[in-house]
Amino acid sequence: MRVSLKDVAAHAGVSIKTVSNVVNNYQHVTPAMRERVQQSIDALGYRPNLAARHLRKGRTGIIALALPELGNPYFAELAAVVIDAAAAHDYIVLLDHTGGRREQEVLVSQGFRARVIDGLILSPIELEADDLRDRAENVPLVLLGERDYDLPYDHIAIDNVAAARAAVRHLIDLGRREVAFIGARRGHSEPAQLRVRGWREELSAAGLPADDGLVAATDGWGHADGAAAMARILETGRRPDAVFAYNDPMAIGAMRVLHRQGLRVPEDIAIVGFDDVVEGRFGAVTLTSVSPDKEAIGRLAVESVLARLGGGESPEPRRVWADYHLVRRESTLGRAAPGGDGQD
Amino acid sequence: MRVSLKDVAAHAGVSIKTVSNVVNNYQHVTPAMRERVQQSIDALGYRPNLAARHLRKGRTGIIALALPELGNPYFAELAAVVIDAAAAHDYIVLLDHTGGRREQEVLVSQGFRARVIDGLILSPIELEADDLRDRAENVPLVLLGERDYDLPYDHIAIDNVAAARAAVRHLIDLGRREVAFIGARRGHSEPAQLRVRGWREELSAAGLPADDGLVAATDGWGHADGAAAMARILETGRRPDAVFAYNDPMAIGAMRVLHRQGLRVPEDIAIVGFDDVVEGRFGAVTLTSVSPDKEAIGRLAVESVLARLGGGESPEPRRVWADYHLVRRESTLGRAAPGGDGQD
DNA sequence: ATGAAAGCGCTAACAT
DNA sequence: ATGTTAGCGCTTTCAT
Numbered sequence: 001m002r003v004s005l006k007d008v009a010a011h012a013g014v015s016i017k018t019v020s021n022v023v024n025n026y027q028h029v030t031p032a033m034r035e036r037v038q039q040s041i042d043a044l045g046y047r048p049n050l051a052a053r054h055l056r057k058g059r060t061g062i063i064a065l066a067l068p069e070l071g072n073p074y075f076a077e078l079a080a081v082v083i084d085a086a087a088a089h090d091y092i093v094l095l096d097h098t099g100g101r102r103e104q105e106v107l108v109s110q111g112f113r114a115r116v117i118d119g120l121i122l123s124p125i126e127l128e129a130d131d132l133r134d135r136a137e138n139v140p141l142v143l144l145g146e147r148d149y150d151l152p153y154d155h156i157a158i159d160n161v162a163a164a165r166a167a168v169r170h171l172i173d174l175g176r177r178e179v180a181f182i183g184a185r186r187g188h189s190e191p192a193q194l195r196v197r198g199w200r201e202e203l204s205a206a207g208l209p210a211d212d213g214l215v216a217a218t219d220g221w222g223h224a225d226g227a228a229a230m231a232r233i234l235e236t237g238r239r240p241d242a243v244f245a246y247n248d249p250m251a252i253g254a255m256r257v258l259h260r261q262g263l264r265v266p267e268d269i270a271i272v273g274f275d276d277v278v279e280g281r282f283g284a285v286t287l288t289s290v291s292p293d294k295e296a297i298g299r300l301a302v303e304s305v306l307a308r309l310g311g312g313e314s315p316e317p318r319r320v321w322a323d324y325h326l327v328r329r330e331s332t333l334g335r336a337a338p339g340g341d342g343q344d
Numbered sequence: 345m346r347v348s349l350k351d352v353a354a355h356a357g358v359s360i361k362t363v364s365n366v367v368n369n370y371q372h373v374t375p376a377m378r379e380r381v382q383q384s385i386d387a388l389g390y391r392p393n394l395a396a397r398h399l400r401k402g403r404t405g406i407i408a409l410a411l412p413e414l415g416n417p418y419f420a421e422l423a424a425v426v427i428d429a430a431a432a433h434d435y436i437v438l439l440d441h442t443g444g445r446r447e448q449e450v451l452v453s454q455g456f457r458a459r460v461i462d463g464l465i466l467s468p469i470e471l472e473a474d475d476l477r478d479r480a481e482n483v484p485l486v487l488l489g490e491r492d493y494d495l496p497y498d499h500i501a502i503d504n505v506a507a508a509r510a511a512v513r514h515l516i517d518l519g520r521r522e523v524a525f526i527g528a529r530r531g532h533s534e535p536a537q538l539r540v541r542g543w544r545e546e547l548s549a550a551g552l553p554a555d556d557g558l559v560a561a562t563d564g565w566g567h568a569d570g571a572a573a574m575a576r577i578l579e580t581g582r583r584p585d586a587v588f589a590y591n592d593p594m595a596i597g598a599m600r601v602l603h604r605q606g607l608r609v610p611e612d613i614a615i616v617g618f619d620d621v622v623e624g625r626f627g628a629v630t631l632t633s634v635s636p637d638k639e640a641i642g643r644l645a646v647e648s649v650l651a652r653l654g655g656g657e658s659p660e661p662r663r664v665w666a667d668y669h670l671v672r673r674e675s676t677l678g679r680a681a682p683g684g685d686g687q688d
Numbered sequence: 689a690t691g692a693a694a695g696c697g698c699t700a701a702c703a704t
Numbered sequence: 705a706t707g708t709t710a711g712c713g714c715t716t717t718c719a720t
Contacts (some may be wrong), residue, residue: 004713015691020715028689045480050460051404052713054395055696062438062460069424071622076420080413080441092458094406095439097424114436116394116406116460136389138346223626249622256626278415278593282567282600284628348697359707364699372705396697399712 003046012040023048063119063305065093066108068100072221072249074275074294075123078144081298082121089306091118100125100191100221111137119305125191140308142301146194152317154304158292158324164198166326167244167272167290172206174332176242176270179203180214182229182254183221183246192246195274199244213238218250226250230257241269242332248273248280248289255285255331271331286329286337293323347390356384367392398460407463407649409437410452412444416565416593418619418638419467422488425642426465433650435462444469444535444565455481463649469535484652486645490538496661498648502636502668508542510670511588511616511634516550518676520586520614523547524558526573526598527565527590536590539618543588557582562594570594574601585613586676592617592624592633599629599675615675630673630681637667 005023009016014037021029022037023046029037040046054060065082067075083093094114098104105127107113108120123144132151135141143155171179181199184192196215203210213236216229226245230253233240245251251273255265265271265285273280276291300320307315330337349367353360358381365373366381367390373381384390398404409426411419427437438458442448449471451457452464467488476495479485487499515523525543528536540559547554557580560573570589574597577584589595595617599609609615609629617624620635644664652658674681 002713006713016714017692017716018690021690024715030689033689047455047459049399049713051395051398051402052696053715054460055393055399055698056713056715058395058696060395060460070414070420070427071417071424073415073417073420076414076417079439080415083414083439083441087457092438092440092460094436095423095427096436097427111391113431115391116398116404116436223622227626249626252623252626256628259628278567279596279623282571282593282596284600284603346697350697360698361700361708362706365706368699374705377705393697396712397699399714400697400699402712 002049003044004049005046008037008040008044008046011044012037059309060116060118061091062094062117063091063121063302064096064108064114064117066096066098066105066113066120066122068123068125069097070095072247073277073279074247077277078123078294078298081294082302085299085302089302091302091306098125102126102128102131106131109135109137109141111139118309121301121305125185140305142304144297144301147191148194154308154318154320156297156300156304156320156322158297158322160194161198161201163274163290163292163324163326164195164244165202167274167288168199168202170288170326170328170332171242171244171270171272172202172208174242174266174270177208178214178238178240179208179242179244180216180233180238180240181244181246182216182218182226182233183250184215184217185221186217186219195244195246214240218246221247221250223249223253223256226253227257228253230254234261243269243271245271245273248275248277248287251287251289251331252279252283255283255287259284266330266332266334272326273331276327281329281339285331286339288329288332288337289327291325291327296322346393347388348393349390352381352384352388352390355388356381403653404460404462405435406438406461407435407465407646408440408452408458408461410440410442410449410457410464410466412467412469413441414439416591416619417621417623418591421621422467422638422642425638426646429643429646433646435646435650442469446470446472446475450475453479453481453485455483462653465645465649469529484649486648488641488645491535492538498652498662498664500641500644500648500664500666502641502666504538505542505545507618507634507636507668507670508539508588509546511618511632512543512546514632514670514672514676515586515588515614515616516546516552518586518610518614521552522558522582522584523552523554523586523588524560524577524582524584525588525590526560526562526570526577527594528559528561529565530561530563539588539590558584562590565591565594567593567597567600570597571601572597574598578605587613587615589615589617592619592621592631595631595633595675596623596627599627599631603628610674610676610678616670617675620671625673625683629675630683632673632676632681633671635669635671640666 008019086093105124119140121142129149146160200210218225218229273287273289276289280287352363430437463484465486473493490504544554562569562573617631617633620633624631
């Protein structure tokens with residue numbers, strides 16, 4: 001069987017409490033005693049039983065991270081950041097994915113998928129504010145991403161409207177006059193709404209068209225969805241001179257279709273993506289993209305969750321804005337772009 | 345505070361045991377009683393405390409998955425499969441990453457990163473057999489991936505030597521005569537050894553060169569490493585007519601360099617990757633790749649771990665071979681390849 | 689500075 | 705079919 005505190009206490013000829021004191025680095029232990037107990041611990045190979053500790057303290061040392069899908073490299077990279085940030089606080093990460101489906105997101109938010117956690121970081125897509133309003137679960141919840149909720153939860157995100165405007169502004173500055181948007185999502189909810197809004201605002205401000213014929217809705221947010229959306233726009237006979245995509249995989253899927261149809265990027269059509277995934281730096285044409293500060297987002301999310309475990313006074317729910325910047329590459333600048341070997 | 349069994353029992357006017365019986369779907373409970381207790385459960389919003397259950401039963405319902413890096417889409421996609429496979433057995437997944445560094449892999453295998461788990465699935469890169477030989481930890485361990493260990497643990501993998509041979513065979517069949525290998529890893533350990541061996545065997549069998557000048561070692565396995573390796577080979581003045589890369593990101597990085605240098609794929613140099621990540625289907629030139637059956641690998645890994653929790657007789661350690669196949673695309677076949685819109 | 693004992697919430701053995 | 709109780713291993717008062 002496993003070695004328990006009791007076994008160590010018997011072996012060292014002291015009480016359970018003393019062993020516990022040593023294990024937990026309690027202050028008032030004489031060096032001699034500490035030494036003696038440590039020897040028994042080593043001799044028996046004692047390892048604390050976390051389940052017992054958790055039961056006693058009401059903490060598990062686990063936070064859950066629920067993302068739409070790992071297949072999207074943005075989320076995979078974000079997960080890596082969260083794992084490291086959590087580890088810095090001696091926390092480990094339970095990972096779940098929702099497929100961006102409302103039903104799964106509700107289940108996760110209510111704690112039905114994982115009930116052993118101290119806190120939850122959730123990046124929702126279809127989830128509605130009402131789904132969270134009557135949340136019975138009392139583990140702290142931190143929201144991530146571009147949905148805009150008016151709810152008493154911490155929310156970490158970049159300013160998606162401003163970021164989208166910056167992307168479109170870049171295209172306009174390059175002389176583009178007809179900018180399509182790829183990736184408005186089909187269905188009731190509208191996860192891409194902030195980016196669509198930014199796109200529309202910037203075009204309108206410049207006196208350029210932002211009609212529905214320039215917006216392609218999709219079912220998902222993968223390469224194939226971007227390719228299909230691009231193909232659909234071209235089928236209508238419309239020939240925009242630029243495309244702003246909801247994310248990088250969609251932008252890359254769109255570039256594939258343009259390439260097949262003999263259209264040149266950026267000469268015929270310039271493209272901007274969103275998320276700055278590694279893949280975008282290594283295509284035949286590297287991808288200009290909005291680059292959110294993933295590092296900060298993941299770190300802030302972890303810190304926000306853990307801050308609410310303090311017990312006492314919960315701070316006011318905060319909206320935290322993470323940084324972002326636009327990385328200019330060949331899909332808008334052509335071969336004049338820097339970083340030709342993907343090393344930017 | 346949280347609602348406990350005791351609270352529910354008091355509310356329903358029954359004993360703790362009866363509530364427990366209802367919660368655990370115990371057989372011998374009258375429908376009337378079940379109904380009554382369930383009402384109290386709902387009324388109070390009772391949720392079982394897993395820490396307590398864990399302490400009592402010695403099970404957590406959590407398995408850990410430790411991967412080299414999430415940034416590699418192969419591993420991200422595999423993680424998704426494992427999460428789903430675990431969910432099918434009411435298990436949830438704790439995710440960790442090792443960076444492929446031996447030190448981290450040892451820590452994980454010894455359970456120092458997460459001690460609340462029922463089982464562990466580990467995909468090692470630098471880990472040596474000796475590191476596992478004196479493993480004190482007693483939670484079941486299942487190994488994943490291409491290293492070849494002679495150890496009493498279940499190991500799920502595809503036949504990497506045969507898969508590499510099939511990839512090189514394909515290149516030879518297309519008339520290529522000088523096939524480079526990109527991605528042999530620097531350092532003591534040799535995680536790519538099986539793929540290098542397959543490459544060497546197939547070339548030798550065909551009477552073609554397989555000298556060291558055709559092998560490019562790298563420090564990592566990302567796009568940038570593949571690009572750097574390709575650039576280094578070209579700098580030597582050597583002009584292979586084909587490249588077999590350790591994985592898809594490296595292959596894509598290599599293609600970027602060839603493109604920059606004005607070399608055409610596949611006309612001048614054909615390329616085969618490994619892992620069949622989504623990204624490979626959407627480049628300007630789609631990537632021929634060895635496609636392991638990720639679905640099977642993830643599912644088998646979960647089933648293997650859980651099979652060892654049965655308690656009683658542990659089955660003999662097994663080597664399980666998952667399926668794979670070679671997907672032929674433009675990077676070897678040119679524009680004649682099928683699936684021009686990435687939909688294969 | 690160290691010891692004794694209660695109890696976290698649950699399950700399982702035993703009793704009724 | 706339901707109730708009683710011990711105890712999983714630990715932390716935490718409260719004593720000494």
